[in-house]
Amino acid sequence: MRSTVRTKQHPHDDAPDTGESFVRLTGLPDGPERQALKDELVRLWLPMAERIAVRFRGRGENLEDLYQVAALGLVKAVDHYDPERGRAFEAYAVPTITGEIKRHFRDHMWTLHVPRRVQDLRNRVRSAAKELSQTTPGRPPTVAEIAAYAQLTEDEVRTGTEALECFSALSLEAELPGTDGYALEDALGDPDPGYDAVVDRVAVAPCLRALPERERTILYMRFFAGMTQSRIAEQLGISQMHVSRLLSGCFARLREEIAADAD
Numbered sequence: 307m308r309s310t311v312r313t314k315q316h317p318h319d320d321a322p323d324t325g326e327s328f329v330r331l332t333g334l335p336d337g338p339e340r341q342a343l344k345d346e347l348v349r350l351w352l353p354m355a356e357r358i359a360v361r362f363r364g365r366g367e368n369l370e371d372l373y374q375v376a377a378l379g380l381v382k383a384v385d386h387y388d389p390e391r392g393r394a395f396e397a398y399a400v401p402t403i404t405g406e407i408k409r410h411f412r413d414h415m416w417t418l419h420v421p422r423r424v425q426d427l428r429n430r431v432r433s434a435a436k437e438l439s440q441t442t443p444g445r446p447p448t449v450a451e452i453a454a455y456a457q458l459t460e461d462e463v464r465t466g467t468e469a470l471e472c473f474s475a476l477s478l479e480a481e482l483p484g485t486d487g488y489a490l491e492d493a494l495g496d497p498d499p500g501y502d503a504v505v506d507r508v509a510v511a512p513c514l515r516a517l518p519e520r521e522r523t524i525l526y527m528r529f530f531a532g533m534t535q536s537r538i539a540e541q542l543g544i545s546q547m548h549v550s551r552l553l554s555g556c557f558a559r560l561r562e563e564i565a566a567d568a569d
Contacts, residue, residue: 321351321354321396322350322351324347324350324351324395325389325395327343327346327347328347328387328389328395329389330343331343331344331347332388332389332390344381344384344385347384348377348380348381348384351380351383351384351395351399352377352380354380354396354399354400354403355373355376355377355379355380355399355403356373356376356377358376358400358403358404358407359372359373359375359376359403359407360372362407362411365411367410367411372407372410375406375407375410376403376406376407378406379399379402379403379404379405379406379407380399380402380403382402382406383395383398383399383402383403384399386402387399424465424466424469425469427458427462427463427465427466427469428466428467428469429466430456430458430466431452431456431458431463431466431467431469432466433456434447434452434455434456435447435452437455438451438452438455449463449464449467509564510560510564513559513560513563513564514560516563517556517559520542520552521552521555521556523542524538524542524549524552524553524556525553525556527541528553535549535550535553
């Protein structure tokens with residue numbers, strides 16, 4: 307594309323003069339020539355998009371990823387810009403790119419899913435608190451002050467304040483305030499094997515009810531009454547070997563039925 311000499315001032319010193327190129331773009335049909343001109347326009351304005359991305363660094367997102375998001379916003383701006391409306395491209399592109407980056411943070415950078423309405427409350431509360439802090443030195447602004455400044459109810463301010471905690475997660479290894487090296491992970495319980503036993507009992511109950519009465523009696527005496535095989539044999543008038551075979555047969559039948567249910 308032939309370069310042209312700038313004839314008017316731009317907010318950015320290195321902003322390219324692409325007015326004629328955008329006019330020519332609107333008259334080109336879809337095809338290789340139009341795509342090549344769009345690619346050239348994106349390349350020329352990419353430094354501006356990257357400067358916008360830099361403003362959002364330090365908020366938990368990699369700068370290279372922010373560059374990619376800003377570039378996506380720039381592509382959208384080039385696609386939808388209409389020079390016939392008399393608005394300079396830069397004035398159209400800056401809010402488009404900024405909005406794309408903000409949407410990226412809103413949709414992808416929250417640790418917990420937060421509704422859009424609550425996310426907007428968070429942003430308003432954060433901005434109001436930041437501005438009010440300049441007029442209330444030595445103390446943070448109160449809920450009532452933030453509500454009055456942001457034209458919100460106090461309940462909405464509290465909701466927005468709570469949402470501030472959802473943007474990033476606290477490490478489990480982080481030391482809790484007011485403790486001597488006590489981390490959040492120290493407050494977490496260990497897995498309780500008792501829950502597995504409850505699940506197993508619920509799963510095996512129908513199979514146990516389907517066993518013959520004598521087998522159910524032997525299982526009860528062995529595992530609930532705590533009797534030895536010899537004692538069971540003595541109580542039932544059978545040999546200890548017979549008790550062992552009956553137990554083995556019960557186990558095999560229960561395993562088969564539970565496996566069949568699982569399948």
